[in-house]
Amino acid sequence: MLQQLFRFQGGIEPAYHKQESVREPIAQAPLPPRLIIPLHQSIGGTPRPVVAVGDKVLKGQLIGAADGWISAAVHASTSGTVVEIGPRRIPHPSGLTTDCVVIEPDGEARWIERAPLDYRAMAPEEVRAYLQNAGIVGLGGAAFPSHAKLTTAKGVPMQELVINGAECEPWITCDDMLMRERAAEIVAGIGLFRDLLQPQRVLIGIEDNKPEAIAAMTAAVRAAGESFEVIAVPTRYPAGGAKQLIRVLTGKEIPAAKRSTDLGVQCFNVATAYSAWRAVAHGEPLISRIVTLTGNADRPRNWEVPIGMPIDALLPLAAPRPDTDGVIMGGPMMGFLIPALDVPVIKATNCLIAHSPSLFPPQPPEMPCIRCGECARACPHELQPMDMYWWSRAKNFGKAQEAHLFDCIECGCCAYVCPAHIPLVQYFRFAKSEIWAREKERKLAEGAKERFEFKQFREEREKAEKAEKLAKAAAAQAAKKAAEAAAASAAGSTAPPTDAAEAAKKAAIAAALERARAQRAAVQARNTEDLPPEKAREIAAIDARRQQAGLEPAAATPLGKEDA
Amino acid sequence: MDLLLAIAIMALGAVVLGAALGYASVKFKVEGDPIVEKIDAILPQTQCGQCGYPGCKPYAEAIAKGEADINQCPPGGDEGVRKLADLLGKEYKPLSAEHGQEKPKAVAVIREELCIGCTLCIQACPVDAIVGAAKQMHTVVASLCTGCELCVKPCPVECIDMVPIPETLETWKWKYPVFEIKPAESRKVA
Amino acid sequence: MQTATSPHIHKPVSITRVMAQVCLALLPGIAVYTWLIGPALLIQLGIASLAALAAEALLLQLRGKPVAPFLMDGSALVTAWLIALTFPPLSPWWLTATGVCLAIVVAKQLYGGLGQNPFNPAMVAFAACIVAFPALMSQWPAQGLTLSFSAQLDVVLGLAPRVDALTAATPLDAMKTALKLEGEHASVQALLANQTLYGTFAGRGWEWVATAYLLGGLFLLARGVITWHVPAAFLAGLATVAGLCWGIDPARFADPVFHLFSGGAMLGAFFIATDPVSGCTTPRGKLVFGFGAGALAYLIRVFGAFPDGIAFAVLIMNLAAPVIDLLCQPPIFGHKREAP
Known part of the structure; x- marks a missing residue:
């Protein structure tokens, strides 16, 4: 290999623990009794559900349609019946819920109609839309919709396409096993990305602690007759971070505020290329992925798991030991402990590590920072974490941003090496989410202020207009009165017309009040038009029930119709 | 003679330094934000009037004039008071109880089946966050609602509720890391 | 369930280990010093260490900080050793103790303890003492001084007279x-x-x-x-x-x-x-x-x-x-x- 490699600053060399889970090939996980498929699985808009409770779905059937450009569709992982659509806990550090489609599998695994796609005959935007509808997202962990990354920046020629097979986090081996076993399809997927992006070179970076994967990929590239370069990169966490891998392979550094395409590079994970190819060549949307089950377990292994499989159904396959007290989703450097075992596997779930206090001993108490600079030496982005920590801890967010807080990729190297055991990354995450929340609040406040000021302005204007009108009317009245007085004095007769006018006004008010009361009794929502049929059906059912209960007179006319 | 010389030197110094200062004040004059704008920027723009002034700007003006205290804004909360204290170089004081308490953020929600379309809430809303017309059902645009509660009272049929905004995945925030080293018991009270 | 967040693994390092390595690295210097200049250094090291730990413990207690973890971090010991190594070895015991107390109390704990001191505590002590006791701080063992360990101990503890012949620049x-x-x-x-x-x-x-x-x-x-x-x-x-x-x-x-x-x-x-x-x-x-x-x-x-x-x-x-x-x-x- 004549490729000249660059290096990134910092990084760490933790114990890798990769051997445990590569002894056996990838196995197919059995179907669980229930699949919980969250609609929101990728970065961006939450897909809209397109099925209803009680619907029969086929394997691979669309259940959530993409909402907006940065969003990817969600599909049924097997055939069965939709038994619930509602909020469920998902694997997220918050432990909060989001809408999920719960499917009871019928065990038949009947597929939708699948057909290979002749993508070469299609326009690139059509292929991108196809991938979006197939639910293809980045499988390295970030779950960014892949189709949105398959466009080049205007005016910047695409130079390198970087394929990420580095898999730098300890314990995780799903990409390693995928490359060993399914290299040909990965290479075909890379070919698809290459055709869409038209880069000058395609570089496949794999950490040099995975010689089998490197060999398999090299062989597959040769067999396919492609000119992709398979490059062994030095094993050093976080070499698999997109920015670090791009740096190592191309020497380019992507700043925080820019997209990699601005510098003519794009980066995809090997598993993403694989699933994109499955979608294009076999018509299979993304409904399963490889998950490493490892950690404090007797049978660590990689499994092909249907998306939505509850972790409490999956974990027993690895035979976790009795002292397991939690499950880490992702790697030990960037993953999080899942809030409960009933959460499902999602597209971003690359690894599940059984956690035990002996394997992952709790941190000793936090000590004060002694500014030793270990964190700065370990930081792959060459930041000064101790300064960022100082300001984040003091909640001085402006200063924290000046210290380049938003360049931090939260890789955890700083917290890993800190001799004072300071949870640096936690401080950075805290500061970042706090800054985002404040920014949002500030924008809202600005809008509120603007609208408030406009309302005041409007009221002033209306008042002025009214005053003007009144003045005019008064003048006219005065003129009229003067004329009348002149006439009266001429006629000599007077009648008090005011009483009659007063009475008429009172009657009108009473009538208005009566109308309001009647309306309040008969009032009905006006938002019942243009509803999807299932909603309309639902409302009709509710109305029927109401009528049965005698709550509502059937004759009540909806306000909308009255107006119409 | 010495005395005169000393006086002359001091006088000369005073003149030179005075001239320099005068020049600097003209040359480096900072057209800073008027203090009212700075105070207004800290206030949450809820426009709720809980402070006793008809909006955030009037309250900011009152603070700037020294008519109002800095602890009269419940939506701004404790943090708001601290920021105002910082800005104005005043002593921090807890929120004054008579102006209300800090509450979790909420939005107004109109129970649509009860709304009679009287437009009173629309008139009351300081930020035009309620849409609707006479005799038509009204609704609150949740993203624009500041949670000021000004629409709740005018509603003749009491169909407006303040609903706290629940935490969602979009609004969830990472918590401040917990210090494991805590002050000794005796100091905790302070 | 655990609630800790990533990273879940950590390098086995601590401030105590850092300080211990510093102390370890001082050992060759201490050995040669003791051999060639005088064993009184060992006495000074003992006095300084004791004074430092006592002062640190007292101040931590007064400041309402947990005593054990901060005493165990070893930073006070490093300061004490540096003071012992920079002060003349035949200094009276109270001079070393004063220096150490100055370093720990004034230069370190009053500024907020570990990690907060803007000045090097040992050097603050040295500077203060050389200004306050210029004569004592310039009395280094005379060349070729042969005085038994117990005799040196007596001088340090003030039990034997401090003769001019003992010391030089x-x-x-x-x-x-x-x-x-x-x-x-x-x-x-x-x-x-x-x-x-x-x-x-x-x-x-x-x-x-x-x-x-x-x-x-x-x-x-x-x-x-x-x-x-x-x-x-x-x-x-x-x-x-x-x-x-x-x-x-x-x-x-x-x-x-x-x-x-x-x-x-x-x-x-x-x-x-x-x-x-x-x-x-x-x-x-x-x-x-x-x-x-x-x-x-x-x-x-x-x-x-x-x-x-x-x-x-x-x-x-x-x-x-x-x-x-x-x-x-x-x-x-x-x-x-x-x-x-």
């Missing part, structure tokens, strides 16, 4: 005084010929103590406890200014090697100026800090009134450290081509 100080006395006719070469005082290259006995410090410092470098920046820049700063003066007038200024291996230069370069809390943290900042401290140390020790200049040089640079760091922020990933 350090070679560095002696050289300065001699050059000053001789005025126009001074000659460094002639002075250095006196090997009983000036040894083979930088003061009899002391030159080997300095060499042992250098070895300990290299150990710290190898273990990654310190980086090369500060020691290299410190020694470079000292050698550059020394070389400049020596090049101008070799008769009135000693050669750079003499300056590098005499006084507290080696101790200062590897153990004092490298204190991370009060020094710079950015790589370029460390270079500026070290160079400045080295150059200042030379100026103070040669042209100033004190026998050595390390303490004042380091304190002055401590004062400038935050500004230096601010001006020496390193470029970060992806922003290197932007204008600063």
